[in-house]
Amino acid sequence: MEIVTSVEQDVGLTVSSTIPSSQNDINPRQQNTWPNGPFVTDGRYIRDTIGASIKYAGVNWPGHGEVMIPEGLQYQSIAAIVSKIGSSSGGIGLNAIRLTFAIQMVDEIYANGGKDITLQKAFVQGLGQTNGTRVLNQVLAKNPQFTxxxxxxxxxxxxxxxxxxxxxxxxxxxxxxxxxxxxxxxDGNSWWGDTYFDAQKWSRGLAYMASHAKTWPAFVSLSLRNEPREPTSNPSLAKSTYNWQTWNTYMRQGAAAVHAANPDILIFLSGLNYDTTLTPVVRNQPLSPSQTKFNLADFPGGPQKKIVLELHNYETGATSCSSLQNNLYNNGFQSMTSNPGNGINVFPVMLTEFGFAMDANTYKGVYATCLANYLPTQTAGWFIWVLVGSYYVREGIQNFDEAWGLFTRDWTNWRSTGYVNGVLTKMARDTLAR
Incomplete structure (x- = not known):
């Protein structure tokens, strides 16, 4: 049996999502037990059910590549990886992960009669028969709870x-x-209507994942889409729809799908130009080419205080901390200031991606040191890119070594112990202490 939800919007779009009924009414959360959810927003803050201010100090853990499972499991067990992230087992003191997924995974579930595909098929599909079988065997050896x-x-x-x-x-x-x-x-994934970016399948995938993850007590929030950007391989689409008005339409559609499937979780909205700017949303300016302005009441979850803004920043060549801070402020962090001024929309804002090469010296430069100081003082949550030491496959290269990864290629050590032990752990402590 399936439950179909539909949300009509005045922009003329219909959001339809099919949610497995076995997941629909499950909510394992209990009051006054960690994580004390569901969370809500309170101006620039996120708060739990006992009123405490919640900050994220986290790391990105990709699971959206061709295999479509979280990376690194051929090298380490899930328990070993998580223990190095957190603080309960002597890890580095982070308290959150941004776990990525591809809509294709959900599309394949629907195409397969509602059943997900096996790891055997996933690895062969992603890496080929020989390498896929070999890497799967390594995953099973490190994670014997799987078959x-x-x-x-x-x-x-x-x-x-x-x-x-x-x-x-x-x-x-x-x-x-x-x-x-x-x-x-x-890449065909840039914007709604691009080669692989079907808006209705996107809404369906969001709803499916929001519903499925109801069974995860640690699940607190979901991002609607990573890095919306101009679809340069489709000039007609870019000319006709790459704008803030279209962004607003589809973000409302995605928020409707998620909130209908799981009204407990926070919903993150990302901006244009690879999610580097949300200026008109924060400054209450017209969402061009229309004269309409961002209205939280238009967003399912908005009146329930469930909307958070997210930005990315990769100005790794920055030579001035004040300039970097000004850019962050103007692109969206103005929403987090204690005295934002007339007309400013106040939201929690998170930097859900930033990163740089994990070598012996880069972390000592302006970019990394500036962010390490700026984000905690803003009481702004963050997720560094990226946890992985290597990818199952990236851009056609299997076992791709990630120079920006916190882990070494074999996921056994920190790639830059100077940064992790000397800067990142302090950045986490400073963020969570405020």
Missing amino acids: INTTRLEVFDAVAAECYRQKIYVHIDNHISKGMWCCGTG
């Missing part, structure tokens, strides 16, 4: 369960539609 018939979502379930055991918030992010490396303006 070749375990499904992809059961791996996501296991990650979420371990995060709950170690008191780490789970934030899920729709990173891309087609499972692959992200992001480029010509």
Whole structure:
């Protein structure tokens, strides 16, 4: 049996999502137990059910690549990875993960009669028969609770369960539609209506994941879409729809799908130009080419205080901290100031991606040191890009070594112990102490 939800909007769009009834009415949360959810927004703050201010100090853990399961499990067990992230087992003191997924995973579930595909099929599909079988065997050796018939979502379930055991918030992010490396303006995933970016399948996928994750007690929030950007491979689409008015239409559609499926979770909205700007939303300016302005009441979840803004920043060549801070302020962090001024929309704002090469010296530069000081003073949550030491496959290269990864290629050590032990752990402590 399936439950179909439909949300009509005055922009002429219909949101339809099909939610498995076995997931629909499950909510394991209990009052006054960690994570003390569901969370709500309170001006620039996020608060739990006992009124405490909640900040995220987290890391991105990708699961949106061609295999479509969280990376690194051929090298370490889920428990071992999570223990190094958090604080309960002597880790580095982070309290959140941004777990990414591809809409393709949900599309394949629907195409398969509502059943997810197995790890055996996922690895062969993503890496080929020989390498896929080899890497799967490595995953099973490190994670013996799984078998070749375990499904992809059961791996996501296991990650979420371990995060709950170690008191780490789970934030899920729709990173891309087609499972692959992200992001480029010509990759077919850039904008609603692009080659792989079907708006109705996107809404359906968001609703499915929001509903499925109801069974995860550590699940607290969801991002609607990673890095909306100009679809340069489709000039007519870019000319006709790449604008704030269209953004507003589809963000409302996505929020409607998520809120109907799971009204407890926070919903994150990302901006244009690879999510580097949300200026008209924050400054209450017209959402061009229309004269309409952002209205929280238009967003399902808005009146329930469920909407959060997210930004990305990769100004790694910054030579001035004040200039970097001004850019962040003007692109969206103005919403977090204690005295924002007339007409400013006040929201919690998070930097859900920033990162740089994890070598011996880059972290000593302006970009990394500036963010390490700026974000805690803004009481702004953040997720560094990226946890992985390597990817199952990235841009056609298997076992791709990630120079920006916190882990070494084999996921056994920190790639830059100077940064992790000397800067990142302090940044987390400073963020969570405020």
